[in-house]
Amino acid sequence: MKLPARCYFDIISPYSYLHFTQLGRFEDTLEIEFVPVLFAGLLKAWDMKGPAELPAKRTHTYRQCVWTAGRLGVPFTMPPRHPFNPLSALRLLIARGVRREDIARTYAFIWEEGRDPEAEFPALAAALGVAEPAPLIADPAVKARLAANTEAAIAAGVWGVPTIAVRGQLFWGLDTLDWLAAFVSDPALLESPAMRRADATGAGVVRKA
Numbered sequence: 001m002k003l004p005a006r007c008y009f010d011i012i013s014p015y016s017y018l019h020f021t022q023l024g025r026f027e028d029t030l031e032i033e034f035v036p037v038l039f040a041g042l043l044k045a046w047d048m049k050g051p052a053e054l055p056a057k058r059t060h061t062y063r064q065c066v067w068t069a070g071r072l073g074v075p076f077t078m079p080p081r082h083p084f085n086p087l088s089a090l091r092l093l094i095a096r097g098v099r100r101e102d103i104a105r106t107y108a109f110i111w112e113e114g115r116d117p118e119a120e121f122p123a124l125a126a127a128l129g130v131a132e133p134a135p136l137i138a139d140p141a142v143k144a145r146l147a148a149n150t151e152a153a154i155a156a157g158v159w160g161v162p163t164i165a166v167r168g169q170l171f172w173g174l175d176t177l178d179w180l181a182a183f184v185s186d187p188a189l190l191e192s193p194a195m196r197r198a199d200a201t202g203a204g205v206v207r208k209a
Contacts, residue, residue: 002031003184005166008153009103010039011093012086014065014076017111019162019174020103021074029184030166034098036090039161041150046159052083068174077114084118087146088137092125094145095136102128 007023009016023032043050051061062078069076089106096102109115109124117124125133136142156165163172164180167187171180183189 002029003166005030005032005164006035007032008035008037008149008158008161008163008165010037010086010161011089011103011106011110011117012039012083013161014062014078014111015174016162017107018065018068018072018074018076019177020107021072022174022177025177025181026184029181030164032164034100034103035149035153036093036098036146037150037153037158037161038087038090038146041147042154042159042161045154048159050083075108075112077112079110079114079116081116081119084116086117088121088133089117089124090146091137091139091142092128092130092133094149095139095142096128096130 005026007019009020011017026032039050042048052058062082066076066078093099093102093106105127106117106124109120109127110117115123121133125131130136153163157170158165158172160172162174163170164176165171166180166184169183169190171177171183189195
C-alpha cells in the first residue's frame with residue numbers, strides 16, 4: 001500500500017519544477033497530494049527573504065538551476081522576469097482540482113518554454129484548455145482555498161517549497177529526495193542516536209533582529 005504524502009509547492013519556484021520532474025521515482029511508494037501554497041506567505045510567516053531578494057544569491061540560484069536541470073536531463077529556460085506574481089496561476093490550478101497534468105503543463109509553460117505566467121496568463125489558461133479563466137480565479141472559495149493551504153502549511157512547520165510531508169516529517173528541497181526515499185524504506189531512520197543528538201542540539205548564539 002502506498003504511503004499518503006503531501007507535496008507543498010508554488011509554481012514561482014524553479015526548484016519546485018525540478019523537484020516535480022523527479023517524483024516519478026516514488027510512483028510505487030507514495031500517494032502524493034499536491035498542495036499549492038503561496039511562497040511569499042511562507043516567507044512572511046517565518047520572517048525570511050527569498051533567494052531572488054538577495055542579489056548575489058539570486059544569480060547563484062538561477063545558475064544552479066540551469067546546471068542542475070542539465071545534470072538531470074530536463075528542459076530548463078528562465079522566464080523573462082523573476083519573481084513574477086503566481087496568484088492567478090495558482091488559483092487556476094485550484095479551481096481545476098489541482099490535477100497533476102495541469103501542474104505539469106504549467107511548469108512546462110514557465111520553466112521549459114521560459115514564459116511569464118503573469119504577463120501571459122490568458123495564454124497559460126489556454127494551454128490548460130480554459131477559455132474563460134476570470135470567473136474561476138475570482139471565485140471566493142478558490143481564493144480561500146489557497147489562503148487556507150498556505151496557513152495549514154505554516155501550521156505544519158513548512159518554511160519553503162518544495163516540501164514533501166510524509167509520516168509527520170518534512171523533507172524540503174530537491175536535494176532531500178534521496179533522504180526521503182531512505183525514510184520511506186526505513187521509518188526508524190530518524191530514531192538513531194545520531195539523529196536524536198541532532199534533534200537535541202541547542203542554539204549557542206541567537207542573532208538579534
